[in-house]
Amino acid sequence: MATIKDIAIKAGVSVTSVSRVLNRRGYLSEELINKVHQAMEELHYQPNEVARSLQKKESRIIGLILPDVSHPFFGELTRAIESYAFSRNYKLLLCNSQLDPLKEKDYLSMLKASQVDGIIMGSHTIDTEEYLHIAQPLVTIDRRISSRIPYVSSDNFEGGVLAAEKLIKKGCKQIAYIGGNVELDLLAKKRYEGFKKEIDHSKCKLHFFQTNINGFNYEEYEELAAGIFRECPEIDGIFASSDIIAAAILKEARRLNRGVPQDVKVIGYDNVQLSRIISPPLTTIGQPIKEIGEKAVDLIISQIRKERVTVETVLPVQLIERETT
Amino acid sequence: MATIKDIAIKAGVSVTSVSRVLNRRGYLSEELINKVHQAMEELHYQPNEVARSLQKKESRIIGLILPDVSHPFFGELTRAIESYAFSRNYKLLLCNSQLDPLKEKDYLSMLKASQVDGIIMGSHTIDTEEYLHIAQPLVTIDRRISSRIPYVSSDNFEGGVLAAEKLIKKGCKQIAYIGGNVELDLLAKKRYEGFKKEIDHSKCKLHFFQTNINGFNYEEYEELAAGIFRECPEIDGIFASSDIIAAAILKEARRLNRGVPQDVKVIGYDNVQLSRIISPPLTTIGQPIKEIGEKAVDLIISQIRKERVTVETVLPVQLIERETT
Numbered sequence: 001m002a003t004i005k006d007i008a009i010k011a012g013v014s015v016t017s018v019s020r021v022l023n024r025r026g027y028l029s030e031e032l033i034n035k036v037h038q039a040m041e042e043l044h045y046q047p048n049e050v051a052r053s054l055q056k057k058e059s060r061i062i063g064l065i066l067p068d069v070s071h072p073f074f075g076e077l078t079r080a081i082e083s084y085a086f087s088r089n090y091k092l093l094l095c096n097s098q099l100d101p102l103k104e105k106d107y108l109s110m111l112k113a114s115q116v117d118g119i120i121m122g123s124h125t126i127d128t129e130e131y132l133h134i135a136q137p138l139v140t141i142d143r144r145i146s147s148r149i150p151y152v153s154s155d156n157f158e159g160g161v162l163a164a165e166k167l168i169k170k171g172c173k174q175i176a177y178i179g180g181n182v183e184l185d186l187l188a189k190k191r192y193e194g195f196k197k198e199i200d201h202s203k204c205k206l207h208f209f210q211t212n213i214n215g216f217n218y219e220e221y222e223e224l225a226a227g228i229f230r231e232c233p234e235i236d237g238i239f240a241s242s243d244i245i246a247a248a249i250l251k252e253a254r255r256l257n258r259g260v261p262q263d264v265k266v267i268g269y270d271n272v273q274l275s276r277i278i279s280p281p282l283t284t285i286g287q288p289i290k291e292i293g294e295k296a297v298d299l300i301i302s303q304i305r306k307e308r309v310t311v312e313t314v315l316p317v318q319l320i321e322r323e324t325t
Numbered sequence: 326m327a328t329i330k331d332i333a334i335k336a337g338v339s340v341t342s343v344s345r346v347l348n349r350r351g352y353l354s355e356e357l358i359n360k361v362h363q364a365m366e367e368l369h370y371q372p373n374e375v376a377r378s379l380q381k382k383e384s385r386i387i388g389l390i391l392p393d394v395s396h397p398f399f400g401e402l403t404r405a406i407e408s409y410a411f412s413r414n415y416k417l418l419l420c421n422s423q424l425d426p427l428k429e430k431d432y433l434s435m436l437k438a439s440q441v442d443g444i445i446m447g448s449h450t451i452d453t454e455e456y457l458h459i460a461q462p463l464v465t466i467d468r469r470i471s472s473r474i475p476y477v478s479s480d481n482f483e484g485g486v487l488a489a490e491k492l493i494k495k496g497c498k499q500i501a502y503i504g505g506n507v508e509l510d511l512l513a514k515k516r517y518e519g520f521k522k523e524i525d526h527s528k529c530k531l532h533f534f535q536t537n538i539n540g541f542n543y544e545e546y547e548e549l550a551a552g553i554f555r556e557c558p559e560i561d562g563i564f565a566s567s568d569i570i571a572a573a574i575l576k577e578a579r580r581l582n583r584g585v586p587q588d589v590k591v592i593g594y595d596n597v598q599l600s601r602i603i604s605p606p607l608t609t610i611g612q613p614i615k616e617i618g619e620k621a622v623d624l625i626i627s628q629i630r631k632e633r634v635t636v637e638t639v640l641p642v643q644l645i646e647r648e649t650t
Contacts, residue, residue, distance in 0.1 A: 075400040094419040096407045247602045277572045
């Protein structure tokens with residue numbers, strides 16, 4: 001079997017250069033990478049990464065625990081995390097909890113045991129106790145589970161304030177908030193707190209609706225939307241805590257011939273691609289999805305390097321006005 | 326450090342049972358799993374999965390190479406693959422090529438070297454040469470890259486036929502096909518072939534449009550849609566090769582006050598959740614996304630077990646009529 005020295009000779013580069021390419025360390029020119037990879041191929045050299053990871057005590061794998069990668073927000077977040085992790089030479093093990101606590105627990109045991117270098121957790125299940133006893137670097141997204149574990153979120157409170165200000169300014173009087181279940185201890189709850197604070201300071205009336213605790217069921221969003229229009233036809237402004245909930249509102253409004261934005265104004269949250277695709281295009285609170293993903297990866301890498309990290313990272317949001325307000 | 330025997334005694338079960346839980350083999354009751362996990366936690370036992378995988382020469386990881394997990398079809402496909410792989414005790418390493426051949430090549434080298442147990446490839450880049458020299462089990466999705474490598478697809482040809490039949494039956498005369506670039510050697514091209522065959526047998530005129538080869542740019546879909554309505558205002562029926570392209574058509578039709586389905590009828594492809602959310606809800610060709618994902622995983626596992634596998638798996642599609650036809 002070929003050795004690293006054989007590859008160096010074949011590629012016409014130093015043994016150190018080959019080692020750097022194999023370990024993806026330091027600055028690597030494309031030319032160098034190509035030379036070494038070509039020599040490896042010609043010599044049928046297959047470095048055993050599992051053996052290497054044992055020796056180096058690192059796997060260069062980050063585990064990502066999310067509720068559902070097919071949800072537009074989590075799909076875009078996963079892409080952001082994967083893309084940035086790749087640029088930092090980390091791979092991504094995707095763990096979809098599907099909001100099933102047993103599945104999540106099983107994944108977590110597996111991640112704890114398999115020497116992934118770090119875990120990014122954006123799960124929505126209730127019990128976070130399990131996460132407090134993880135040896136690896138951990139970062140949570142939109143969830144604060146202890147005073148020690150770094151988390152990244154967008155400025156949910158400010159997002160709620162911006163949405164309320166816009167609806168009030170547009171003349172809405174009967175204003176609804178529709179969001180995820182507040183029993184889930186997510187930072188997304190602050191969207192409601194910021195929204196409520198502004199509405200309470202106005203002369204508007206606030207109506208509160210929440211989804212089932214086992215969320216992410218689009219059919220449930222449609223039923224919720226239908227119920228709101230049926231029970232509170234006076235509502236003329238709606239802030240939904242995700243673009244996909246807002247989409248269900250728009251669909252139901254169209255079915256009932258309620259004009260948007262004439263009869264009822266609607267604001268979503270996230271600014272996923274969906275918000276630009278639906279009709280009418282949705283006014284929404286934009287989360288910096290790319291920055292959230294990159295910051296989470298950076299916080300993992302800093303912990304791996306034993307650097308000090310800040311526990312709280314709250315990134316700014318902005319209101320993006322389209323045609324529903 | 327605790328041994329498996331210590332755990333067995335602590336949990337009050339046999340050593341074999343502990344081993345089965347650790348290796349996730351055979352029928353495992355929830356009670357047994359809980360007992361063993363509790364004993365492991367109490368004894369601070371951390372099985373080293375990397376060491377185990379070396380010993381057993383398996384990683385129980387499947388690598389998944391896709392163009393873009395945030396594209397609705399690939400997001401739902403990834404969820405289907407992850408969910409089924411998990412039920413078969415495999416984990417998923419997510420590799421997003423982002424249609425970048427260099428990134429894909431780098432991922433592939435890594436997967437070849439890292440002893441993943443198998444690779445599922447749904448990539449859209451042009452060069453598939455690299456995939457012909459992989460030692461691990463390989464399955465491709467919607468792509469036939471050799472006569473030896475198993476692939477899974479939906480019945481793209483039949484999908485095209487069904488779409489054409491519907492548009493003809495609804496009285497369309499000037500019919501457009503809008504799809505991915507045909508230079509990409511994807512089986513999705515057969516959607517056009519089936520569609521063209523039916524249109525050619527009718528008295529309708531066929532207009533053909535294709536996206537840029539570096540696809541998945543929603544803004545590009547909108548420009549394409551605008552160009553079609555501008556240059557061929559006579560078009561009264563459109564078959565788009567993905568729901569997301571169809572969504573761009575609907576958005577442009579709305580902007581131009583072209584009634585759907587009165588003035589122009591639209592059919593998509595995929596039946597992702599988006600097709601139910603947009604207004605009006607989209608008539609589309611439904612791909613069996615869950616079955617495609619499950620079949621791909623089964624074909625990997627069968628190859629791992631050295632079982633014979635069929636090279637071609639073509640799963641049935643169906644037309645789902647909503648409000649755009």
